[in-house]
Amino acid sequence: MEKIYLDYNASTPLAPEVVDAMRPVLNDYYGNPSALHWAGKPVKAVLHKAREQVAGLINCSPGEIIFTSGGSEANNLALKGYYFKNVHKGNHIITSKIEHPAIINPCKFLEEIGARVTYVGVDQYGRVLPEEIEKAVSKDTILITIMHSNNETGTLQPIKEIGQIAKKHGIAFHTDASQSVGKVLVDVNELKVDMLTIAGHKLYAPKGIGVLYIREGVELEPLIHGAGHEHGLRAGTENTLLAVGLGKACEIAGTQLGTIMQKDLTDYFWNELRAEFGDQVVLNGHPEERLPNTLNVSFVKRIGQDLLNAIPQLAASTGSACHAGSIKLSPVLKEMNVPEEVGMGAIRFSLGRYTTKDEINIVVKAFKEIL
Structure with missing residues (x-):
């Protein structure tokens, strides 16, 4: 069995077109983009183009795009930056219990310095109920942060509905869309969000680059x-290199959202597993409202990591890579x-742009052999 990669939610390979776009920057764009001379101006231009390209994907102005070192920094800037700048209005933040550690841990930190944080639960599909958000709102609530989609189950959250609640109460709303951008349509105006996080290495860009979208008029205190x-x-x-x-x-x-979503292949994978293992395999997450590339399944009365250890050629996850090493x-x-x-x-299989049907068949056969 050749090596098969089904861990695209953890990280994606660089797209060849991305490598081609970055190559000239290594040699020809060495000036400081803030410099006003001949070496700086072209660097500033390619940086602005990159800002326009990101803005075009999520339907915002290029001036609302802030480049960061990744999703974690973007989340920290959103939460800490907003809190520090607006704590005079209130100290209450609402989030969910299933957020990524890059949200949970900044919230824990803010609690240590005076914030009050409400962590709302989810239903059996891993979805936050908008009415629970509304119930948690108080007169001192200044920020709501709910992930767009869960990195483990792929379950999509009712962001638009939560955005309407936030807008009704005049509360800033942030969503971590690290897993969603590039897989499903993400429009900041349709979602009614004030801030949104993007992580480059989740959509075929390099590690070490991310974005925080900040709606015009939202004020943050810088972290740096x-x-x-x-x-x-x-x-x-x-x-500049990574931004490009x-x-x-x-x-x-x-331009390729419709071709890279992989829903047909993900559905095929699930149907094959169910046909082979019946009730011994269970779907985790929402059956419909989830990322089209994500399949989190449990092999009943088994340990997911043991199964993966038995197929060393397969790269998949027992959950988020951030929880690696824990059973x-x-x-x-x-x-x-x-x-x-x-x-x-539980094993999380996350498909990507380069996954093939043959690979899925090989993986199903491998599980059949070890089970």
């Missing part, structure tokens, strides 16, 4: 102080009230 880079919100000379890569990746995603029941599955005998057997 210095010169006035990134509209004064992130000091430090811009990483992310810009190209977003341009590609905008405890995933916190996400625990919040969904998945029984332990089911949850311990």
Whole structure:
């Protein structure tokens, strides 16, 4: 069996077009984009183009795009930056119990310095109920942050409905869309979000680059102080090389959404597993409202990591890669009230642009042999 990669939610390979777009920057665009001379101007131009490409994918203005070092920094800037700048209005934040650690841990930090955080639960499919968000709103609520889609189960959250609640109460709304951008349509105006996080390495761009979309008029305190880079919100000379890569990746995603979603292949994979193993395999997450590339299944009364260890050529995950090394029941599955005998057997398969039907057939056959 050749090596098969089904862990695209953890990280994606660089798209060839992205590599091609970045190559000239290595040699020809060495000036500082803030410089006004001949070496700086073309660098500033390619950086602006990258900003336009990202903005085009999520339907916003290029001036609302702030480049960061990745999704974690973008989330920290959104939460800490908004809290520090607006704590005089209130100290209450609403989030969910199934957020990525890049949201949960900043919230825990803010609690240590005076914030009050409400962590709402989810239903059996891993979805936040909008009415629970509304119930949690109080007079001192200043920020709501709910992920667009869950990185483990792929379940899509009712972001538009939550956005309407936030708007009704005059509360800022942030969503971590790291797993969603490039897989499903993400429109910041349709979703009614004020801030949105993008992680480059989740959509065929390099690691080490991300974006925080900040709606015009939303005020944040910078985490990194210095010169006035990134509209004064992130000091430090811009990483032009990686920004160009992310810009190209977003341009590609905008033109290929229909072809890279992989829903047919994901459905085929699930049907094959169900036909082979029947009730011994269970779907985790929403049956319809989930990312088209994500299949989180449990092999009942098995341990997911043991199964993966038996197929070393297969790259997949027992949950989020951030929980690697732990065989405890995933916190996400625990919040969904998945029984332990089911949850311990969970494996997250995440398909991508280069996944083939032949690879799926090989994986199903491999599981058949070890089970």
